[in-house]
Amino acid sequence: MNWVVRLVGVLVCLLCGLSSAQADVILSKAEIDQTLRHGPWPPEVVLDPSNRVSGDTTAISLGEVLFSDLMLSRDRTISCASCHDPEQNFTDGLPRAEGRKTLDRNTQALWNLAVQRWYGWSGDSDSLWAQNLTPLLNPDELGHDENSLRAALVASVHRPAYEALFGEMDAEPAVETTVNVSKVLAAYIETLRSGKTSFDQFRDALASGDMKKAAQYPLSAQRGLQIFVGRGNCAFCHSGPAFTNGEFHHAAVPFFLERGGVDPGRAEGIDRLMESPFTLAGEFSDDGSKAGAWAVRNVRFQHGNFGAFRVPTLRRAARTAPYMHDGSLRDLASVIQHYNQIDMERLHSDGEAILRPLGLSDQDAEDLEDFLRTLSDD
């Protein structure tokens, strides 16, 4: 009798021990504060003042159709969707994009791009519509020029929808048409937003003080989050609700190109920006107040820009391998090992002082990966 009571007692205690080990918030007060800064998500929907068709339903549907229309390439063989495949999270699963030849960089996924400060791996553009001009006009991608694109559109079934948005095409200069097509594509891409993930449920529960709900977030992900905001130093660059500060850093990824030479990254991005007539400071912006133009006017060239690339968002990143600007890292585990065993030789003297080998155990690395996956399970 006595031993039965004791055994039951032990069992109950084992169970209660187990359940409290499984359902607990292990974050300190400081870690909770850091976690709160990665939300709320999703952000408010904002329209792009530099794009007069931003948010327009006709533009959004036309943009969606054009995105996959072979008409957008001069020889009618590829479209945006050839690289940004909607079935593959708007990327292609390849290390580097395949256009008319293999490009130097990895195809970025197109989630959460409305009204960012910079676009592209090196921030060649300061608006989504300006970024869309690059593939349209790049001979290695869609290969149009302004006149061929205009001619293709005039002869297409899309002309009525286009004219409903922008008016009669007859007298429209080809450069206007080209920019307008980019703006229509931007109106569509702006609508590609990722949703709430299990990380966001956790964060919202912490924000409202609901520890019981928060405790449902797996312990391994919590430990990974502790590394992310703590000794991993990840949140220095992957900050805020989108897990990026939107700026440029050198993450010790080699920038030598297979075809010889180097990819200067942000250093070249600034040059391109300075040469472009299609910035928020220019006449193609529809925002009379030129609100976003301060960034291109004030951007500052620094030696550290060389080999720096835009910090990618980590939302939905678990779905968009391979990684880095050159697609050189196969999976998330490889990215974590890249940071864990970072090659200090690759960082130039004025490079980031926060990157250093992390000394993560196998368990730590798995925890960090579990955490990263909770940013993509929406």
Next chain:
Amino acid sequence: MIARTAFLASFALSSSALACPTPPDATQLIPEADHAPAAYAEMNTPPLSAPFAMLVTFCDPAQKIEALMFDALMPAHRHGMNFTVDVSKIADNRFEVSNIVFHMPGLWELQFGAEFAGRAYTYIAEVQVK
């Protein structure tokens, strides 16, 4: 932070002209030279990686500051800002510094250069960005 503010406030009392009381939430600028006019900056909590502005006030009406230079860096990470700022004079001895972007969390060191009669007074201050 409170201790620091208190320290800076006592510093302000000892060195600045009382004609120019520092508002309670302002950040005192620490001059390199003893004879520099007292100065302070007023700003909201700096946002992370988004532009914000501050007002800078110099306290000695006898010395009208002609121009203000501003820069900032993260001593721990050996880098500065990715943008230059805009400075405009909004009144005698009062300047607005705008489009300041602190793109990483941590301690930023602010550097000010105030031009007066062919001389430059330099000041520093620190802010913690979250």
